[in-house]
Amino acid sequence: MTSVNHNILKGKAAERYFDLHNALLEFSNLFTYTEASERSIAIVGAAYLEMVLDHILLAFLPEDEKEVLKLMDYNGPLGNFSGKINMCYCLGLIDKVIKDDLNNIRKIRNKFAHDMVVSFTDEPIQSWCRALKWHTVSLTPFIPKDATNRDLFQVGVHQLISHLNGCIGIARNQKRSLLNNFN
Numbered sequence: 001m002t003s004v005n006h007n008i009l010k011g012k013a014a015e016r017y018f019d020l021h022n023a024l025l026e027f028s029n030l031f032t033y034t035e036a037s038e039r040s041i042a043i044v045g046a047a048y049l050e051m052v053l054d055h056i057l058l059a060f061l062p063e064d065e066k067e068v069l070k071l072m073d074y075n076g077p078l079g080n081f082s083g084k085i086n087m088c089y090c091l092g093l094i095d096k097v098i099k100d101d102l103n104n105i106r107k108i109r110n111k112f113a114h115d116m117v118v119s120f121t122d123e124p125i126q127s128w129c130r131a132l133k134w135h136t137v138s139l140t141p142f143i144p145k146d147a148t149n150r151d152l153f154q155v156g157v158h159q160l161i162s163h164l165n166g167c168i169g170i171a172r173n174q175k176r177s178l179l180n181n182f183n
Contacts, residue, residue, distance in 0.1 A: 012058075012063065012065070013059065013172065016055055016058055016059070020051070020052070020055050020168075023048065023051055024048075024161075027044065027048045030044045031044050031045055031048070031154070031157070033154065038112070038118075038119055038120050038150060039112045039118070041150065041153070041154065042108050042109050042111075042112035042113075042120075042153070043109055043112055043113060045105065045109070045153065045154070045157035046081065046105050046106060046108070046109030046157075047109075048157075048161065049081075049102060049105060049157060049160055049161065049164070050081045050084060052161060052164040052165065052168070053081075053084040053085065053088055053102075053164070054072065054084065055168050056088055056093055056094075056164065056167050056168050056171045057072070057078065057084060057087060057088065057093075057171075058072075059168050059169075059171040059172040059175065060091065060093060060171035060172070060174060060175055060176060061175075061176055062175070062176045062177055062178045063175075063177075063178075064178060072084075081102075081106045081109070082103070082106060085099055085102045085103060085106065086099075088167075093167055093170070093171055094164070094167060097133050097134055097137060098134055098160065098163065098164070100131070100133065101132050101133060101134045101156060101160060102160065104128040104129075104131050104132055105128075105132075105153070105156070105157065105160070107124075107128050108125055108128050108129065108153065111124075111125055112125075120148065120149040120150040120153065121149060125149065126149050129149035129150075129152045129153050129156075130149070130152065132152055132153070132156035134156060134159050134160055134163065135152075135155050135156050135158075135159040138159050138162075138163065
């Protein structure tokens with residue numbers, strides 16, 4: 001049996017690494033505390049998290065780009081944020097608190113994407129922001145009394161990104177390989 005060192009990035013994995021790095025630079029320019037548009041913050045935060053889930057799945061699934069990309073096509077079972085969240089959870093790549101936070105962020109993003117008049121102070125967005133838990137697990141259970149819903153959203157997104165970026169490496173080390181028993 002041949003041992004594969006998944007810590008050395010090459011080929012598609014290296015390309016994906018640098019693509020995600022470039023996207024993170026763009027994300028950091030758009031997802032700022034000085035950005036006036038709440039809509040922009042909600043959509044950009046969720047979009048980047050969905051992209052990180054793409055990278056987790058691509059790192060884990062076998063190197064059969066044609067078949068994997070069919071799954072991730074917009075009409076495929078992994079073509080939307082919800083499908084990616086559920087698949088990562090069911091494959092054991094993320095745990096329940098992460099899944100729940102991602103689903104709350106997905107709902108917030110959908111509300112901002114589909115309603116013309118919406119704010120972080122509106123229900124149910126306020127409840128979804130207050131339900132975000134990963135940052136309280138990973139940082140501290142203390143939430144400042146003056147923290148706004150938008151603050152909770154932005155801190156929650158940042159903490160999820162930090163955690164999920166580590167999940168990419170873990171997924172890469174657990175990468176599935178194709179069985180070629182019938183050649």
